[in-house]
Amino acid sequence: MKKLFIIPLFVFALTANAQDAPKTYSFSLEQAIAHATTNNYSAINAGKDVEAAKEKKWETTAAGLPQINGGVDYTNNFVLQKSVVPAEFFGGEPGTYATVAFGTKHNMSAHATLSQLIFDGSYIVALQASKTYMKYYENAKQKTNIEIREMVTNSYGNVLLAEESIAILEKNKKALEKTLSDTKETFKNGLIEEENVEQLEITLTSINSTLNYNKRLVDVAYKMLKTNLGIEIASDLKLTDKLDNLTVSNLDAAFSQSEFNVSNNINYQMAQTFQEQRELELKLEKSKALPSLAANLNYGTNAFKDDFQFFTQNQNWFNYSNLGVSLRVPIFSSLARSSRTQQAKIALDQAKTQLTETEQKLKLQYASAKSDYEFSVEEYATAKTNLNLAERIEKKQQIKFTEGLSTSFDFNDAQRQLYTAQQKYLQSMVDVINKKAALEKVINKQ
Secondary structure, X not given: OHHHHHHHHHHHHHHHHHHHOOOEEEEOHHHHHHHHHHHOHHHHHHHHHHHHHHHHHHHHHHOOOOEEEEEEEEEEOOOOOEEEEEHHHHOOOOOOEEEEEOOOOEEEEEEEEEEEEEEOHHHHHHHHHHHHHHHHHHHHHHHHHHHHHHHHHHHHHHHHHHHHHHHHHHHHHHHHHHHHHHHXXXXXXXXXXXXXXXXXXXXXXXXXXXXXXXHHHHHHHHHHHHHHHOOOOOOEEEEOOOHHHHHHHOOOOOHHHOOOOHHHOHHHHHHHHHHHHHXXXXXXXXXXXXXXXXXXXXXXXXXXXXXXXXXXXOOOOEEEEEEEEEEEOOOOOOOHHHXXXXXXXXXXXXXXXXXXXXXXXXXXXXXXXXXXXXXXXXXXXXXXXXXXXXXXXXXXXXXHHHOOOOOHHHHHHHHHHHHHHHHHHHHHHHHHHHHHHHHHHHHOOO
C-alpha cells in the first residue's frame, strides 16, 4: 500500500516541476518584435481597447434599433384610500355624505413596450462618431506597436552591446594577464623597473572592474528585454542575431533619402482623427435643432383582487394596448444651442491648428532623425577605422615595450586608446541600429 501511495506523489512532483520550469525562447530581432507586438503588456491592453471600442460602436448602433421592454407591477393596498360621496346615492338622506373605499386590496399588471426611433439627427451623428471612435483606438493600437518596435530594438541592441563588451573585455584581460606575467618574469631578472609591473596591474584592475560592471549590466539588459517582450523574467532567452550583422543590415544610405510623407505618421493620423471628432461634435450641436420622431407600441393586462389569487383559473385579466407616436420640435432655448454650437466651432478651429502644428513638428522630427541616422553611419565608419588604427598602435607599442624600447606609460596610453576605440566601435554599431529604428518610427515603416 505504501508503494502505491508513493508512485502518484512522485508523478505529481514531476508534473509540478515541469510546470514550474522556466520557458526557453530564441529570437532574432524581427522575431522578438513580432512576439512583443502580441505579448507585450501594453500591446495586450491596446488590443482590449479595440475590442471595447467595437462593443461601444454596436451599443451606439443598437440605440436606433427596435427596443422591447417588459415588466410586472404589483401593488398591495393594505389601507385603501377613502373618498366621500353623497349618501343619497346609496339611499341615504339628502345632504349627508358616506365614506367609500374604491379599489381592491391587490392589483397586478403585466406589460410590454416596443419602441422605435424613426428620426433623430443626434443618432445619425452618433453613428458617424462611433466609426471615428473606433478609428481612434485602432490608431492607438498601431502607435503602441510602433513604440514597442523601437523599444524592443533598443533593448535587444543593449543586450548585444553588453555581451560584446564582455567578450572584448575578456579578450583584453587574457592578453593583459599574459603580458603582465611576462613582465613580472623580466622584472625578476632585473631587466626592467618595478613601475612597469605596477602600471600593468593598475590597467588589469581597471579591466576587471569594468568587466564585472558589464556582467551585472547584461543581466539587467536581459530582464529589460524580457519585460518588453512580455515574457517571464525567469525565462531563458537566447538572441540569434549578432551585433555586427544587425549593424550591416541597417546600413542603408538610400533609406534616409526617401521622401517623407507626413500623412503616414501615426501621430498625424491621430491628429486628423481628433479633428474629425471635433467636426462631428459641431455637427451634433447643429443636429439638436432638428425635430425627432419616435413610435411605441404598448400591450398590457391588469388584474384586481381582494385576496392574492392571481394565478387561479377563474382570475379575470383585462387587456389593453395602444400605439403612440412622439414628435419633439426644439423651438426656443434662450440661445443655449447657439452658444454650444459656437463652442464646438472654436474647438474645431483649435483642432485644425493642432493638426498644422503636428505636421510642422513631424517634419522637424524627421529632419532631426534623418540627420542622426546619417551621422551614426558616418560615426560607425570612423569608429571602425579608428579601431583598426588603435589595434595597430597597441600592437606596435606592445612589441616595443616587450623589447624595452618604450616605457610602460607609452604602452598604457596605447592600451587605453585601444579600449576606448573598442567601446566607441561597439556603441557606434548600436547607434546605427537605434537611430534607424527612430527614423522608421517617424516614417511609420512597418
